[in-house]
Amino acid sequence: MLTLRAASTDDLAALATLHAVVHDTHARHRPDLFTGEPSPDALEALLTTRLSEPDVTFLLAETPGGEALGYAMARVVRREGSTLLRPETFLSLQQIAVAPGASRGGVGSALLEGVRALGRAAGCRRLVTDVWDFNEGARAFYRARGFRPLNSKLEQEL
Template identity: 75%
Template sequence: MISIRAASTDDLAILATLNAIVHDAHVHHRPDLFVSAPSREALEALLVSRLSDPHVTFLIAETPGGEALGYAMARVVIRHGSALTLPDSYISVQQIAVAPSASRSGVGSALLNEVRELGRAAGCRRLVTDVWDFNEGARAFYEASGLRCMNRTLDQEL
């Protein structure tokens, strides 16, 4: 049985450990963009900053015994309308990380479902995320969860 709870600053060590799963993949594939070995202090300061943002929620998935299996970070985004766009509110999955030992066991799906519930409770009408092109596993997970491609970002080194 997986339980999901909101994270707090008491969970910094857990969040930092789980963040490394995703960060290491980013560093491996895009060393031109990501710090290879962020300092623990800098990472924890970044996490504290995000935890204190009222629009951001961190969720931790854990076993009944309290073993952390994964986390999600989500942000509620309110976009005001303009001459060209309609007003919008959505919840953005900023990151989901699942411990390798819990991969393909429903942890990611449980976290994503909880993010959906957070979005509904906040009055959001959509769930969005972005996925690095190299992350085929994440793309397959999100597509299997019902998300579809909305746009693509392309880059080129100059």
Template identity: 65%
Template sequence: MITTRTATAADVTTLAALNAVVHDLHARTRPDIFVTAPAVDALEALLTEQLAEPGVTFVLAETPDGRAVGYAMARVVERPASVLALPETFVSLQQIAVDPTAARGGVGTALLEQVRAIGRAAGCRRLVTQVRDFNEDAYAFYRSAGLSPVTRTLEQAL
């Protein structure tokens, strides 16, 4: 059974190791955008900064023996009203990573449900995330979990 808990600064090394799962896919697929291997100390510093940001929560998924098998980064965003948009508070799933050895074992679902719970507790009315077009497995996971496409980003090399 997978359990989840809020990650702390003591988990930064674990989060950095799990980040490699997703980062490696991005770096292999888009080497024009992503560094091949981020410096571990710089990545850990970034994660430490993000952990301290207001509205940011990292959720760590663990097996019964305490092995970390995934994480999610959630950010509660408060958007003020503008001339064009109503004010809103929503939860943004900014990162999710699942150890390949635990894939299809309920880790992603457990993490996603905790992000939903964070959003509900903050009074959010919706959850948003972004998926790179090449990440078909993630897209299929989110669609099967009930998320629907909202926008599309297009690009062209110049």
């Protein structure tokens, strides 16, 4: 049985270990953008800062014995309207990380459903996320769960 709960600073070690799964993938595919391995102290400081932000929630998925299997980090974004854009409150899923041994076991789906529930409770109209083009596994995961493209970001070397 899998449980979801809000993570706290007591969970920093588990969050850092799970974060490495995602970061390593990014660093392997885009070493021009991502550091090889962040220092443990710097990563702990970053996670502590994110955990303290009022609009950010980390959901931790764990076994009944307390083994961390994954996390999701989501941020409620409140955008004021402008001449061109309507005001909106939406949920930004900034990261899902699943332990390699728990991959394809429903952890990511459970975290995603937990994130959706957070968004509904916060009055969000929609959930958005972004995925690196090289990450076909993540792209397939989101497509299979009803996500569709919103826009495309392009780059070119100069």
